[in-house]
Amino acid sequence: MKTKIAQKKKPASTKKKTVEKKKPVKKPAEPSESKIQKNLRTISLLRGMKDITPKDELYWRTAYHKAEEMANAYGFEFMETPALEEAVLFTRSLGKDTDVVDKEMYVFEDRDGTRVALRPEWTAGAVRAYINHGMQSLPQPVKVWNYGAIFRHDRPQAGRFRQFHQFGCETIGQRHPCLDAELILVAYNFLKDLGIHANVNINSIGNLEDRQNYTIELVGYLRSKRSYLCENCKKRINKNPLRVLDCKEESCAEVIQESPQIIEWLGEESKTYFMKVLECLDELGIPYILKSTLVRGLDYYCDTVFEFFEDGNEEKSQNALGGGGRYDMLVEQLGGQPTPAAGFALGLERVISILRAKEDNKNLLEKPWSKVFFAQLGDQANYKALKLIEEMRLQGVIVRHNLAKASLKGQMETADKLGATHTLILGQKEVHDGTIIIRDMDSGNQEIVDQNKLIAEIKKTIKTAKPRK
RNA sequence: GUGGUCAUGGUAUAAUGGUUAUUACUUCGGCUUGUGGAGCCGAAAAUACGGGUUCAAUUCCCGUUGGCCACCCCA
Numbered sequence: 352m353k354t355k356i357a358q359k360k361k362p363a364s365t366k367k368k369t370v371e372k373k374k375p376v377k378k379p380a381e382p383s384e385s386k387i388q389k390n391l392r393t394i395s396l397l398r399g400m401k402d403i404t405p406k407d408e409l410y411w412r413t414a415y416h417k418a419e420e421m422a423n424a425y426g427f428e429f430m431e432t433p434a435l436e437e438a439v440l441f442t443r444s445l446g447k448d449t450d451v452v453d454k455e456m457y458v459f460e461d462r463d464g465t466r467v468a469l470r471p472e473w474t475a476g477a478v479r480a481y482i483n484h485g486m487q488s489l490p491q492p493v494k495v496w497n498y499g500a501i502f503r504h505d506r507p508q509a510g511r512f513r514q515f516h517q518f519g520c521e522t523i524g525q526r527h528p529c530l531d532a533e534l535i536l537v538a539y540n541f542l543k544d545l546g547i548h549a550n551v552n553i554n555s556i557g558n559l560e561d562r563q564n565y566t567i568e569l570v571g572y573l574r575s576k577r578s579y580l581c582e583n584c585k586k587r588i589n590k591n592p593l594r595v596l597d598c599k600e601e602s603c604a605e606v607i608q609e610s611p612q613i614i615e616w617l618g619e620e621s622k623t624y625f626m627k628v629l630e631c632l633d634e635l636g637i638p639y640i641l642k643s644t645l646v647r648g649l650d651y652y653c654d655t656v657f658e659f660f661e662d663g664n665e666e667k668s669q670n671a672l673g674g675g676g677r678y679d680m681l682v683e684q685l686g687g688q689p690t691p692a693a694g695f696a697l698g699l700e701r702v703i704s705i706l707r708a709k710e711d712n713k714n715l716l717e718k719p720w721s722k723v724f725f726a727q728l729g730d731q732a733n734y735k736a737l738k739l740i741e742e743m744r745l746q747g748v749i750v751r752h753n754l755a756k757a758s759l760k761g762q763m764e765t766a767d768k769l770g771a772t773h774t775l776i777l778g779q780k781e782v783h784d785g786t787i788i789i790r791d792m793d794s795g796n797q798e799i800v801d802q803n804k805l806i807a808e809i810k811k812t813i814k815t816a817k818p819r820k
Numbered sequence: 821g822u823g824g825u826c827a828u829g830g831u832a833u834a835a836u837g838g839u840u841a842u843u844a845c846u847u848c849g850g851c852u853u854g855u856g857g858a859g860c861c862g863a864a865a866a867u868a869c870g871g872g873u874u875c876a877a878u879u880c881c882c883g884u885u886g887g888c889c890a891c892c893c894c895a
Binding site: 393395396398450451454455472501503505506507508509510511512515516517583594597647648658659670671672673674696697698699700701702726728729758759760761762763764765766767768771774776778779780788790792795797 | 821822848849850854855856857868885886887888889890891892893894895
């Protein structure tokens, strides 16, 4: 505080100002010198980034667990591709004019001058790996799942981050309605298992030719209604007309209602294919909503496209839990043999935010340790405790403890705060006698047992223990 | 990328153009001898950053950064 006054007297010289102008714009202002000297300058989270703290750990672990379980149940194998890839991988697969590539992708030159990008989605990397590792000579289809961080430099908002997590599955190598349905099934069941009832929106956008023909028709139609459209959509007519269909403006909505439907422009093959996909879903009993305006933001999709929403929350923004579709042209586009494929991805942050809002979290995993606390008193007991805790661990009993704390009182408090049902107490006397005290935290009853019988005894109490609080 | 809104200890809050910036929770230590849930005492811990106005700024003004929200886009 006092040093500030001294600093203020310095007027900023004009020379300094010109130097400052050349600096990159986005640098946070440096704190005053006194703070740096006192080591007070804190490093904060980068914009749009989030820590996953122990507080939320259970949600994340549960989600991961379910993802793994579900993917494995349908024969998907885990595959993780790097977070960093050559930038062209994404520009070539997602499409240059898509927002994801155009405005949101983290692209930079690394130290070798290579144009690299942080993955803005999983699919392109999976396809790249499929080609690189010659997976076309594996039994087809190759089914892989992935889970991890995805990066998009968008403006952060509710349910939107720059680093977020996606769980996805890819089925590469074959084209069959059942495969599309299976992907939807995996995602649907993953959500269902977490207690989330999802709505499935589905559509078909046909093959490239169908889409081109349809687009010509659509552009013609939109031009005729141009004056009714919002400013944004007027621009979109030329740049990305399919996206007009997604516009939520009221005036646009009316125009969209009357617009030609893409389904009617599908070729025979695409049409029957789509029908079969729907039949599969009917067969599986998955409810779906045919949504003729669903197009998706990435260029590589063809035929089946779908999105997942939480039931009843479709109108909110940032509400899509995930989506996917077929991408039959992508493998070839990335230099592989012509190979059909399909996949989906779900945004974990959005899934978890629903989970967190839920009252009944019976689906949540539990902490890996028991509700038993180990307290020790005195130097000898301190060392002995270390050993006993380790022995218990080897027998599958994990106890909480704080060996750095000397006072028994303090340790009891900790045990209480951690919600321990039982506390083991080892003092000087017990070390000599080869015994240990088991204290019931609710009743306060204590039992002295032989250390040799401790593990058997504690296993028994854990089984019968009732949760506290 | 556009717009709105906000910024005080780890969390949640109070206050003021002028001494040591309030309170609660949390954390840590203690309230004599080896025992938690109550109480009491104590400690650590904050005005985002930069500039301006002023004798004086945490307070007023501007900028930056960041959070939140909406648009956009999507997961």
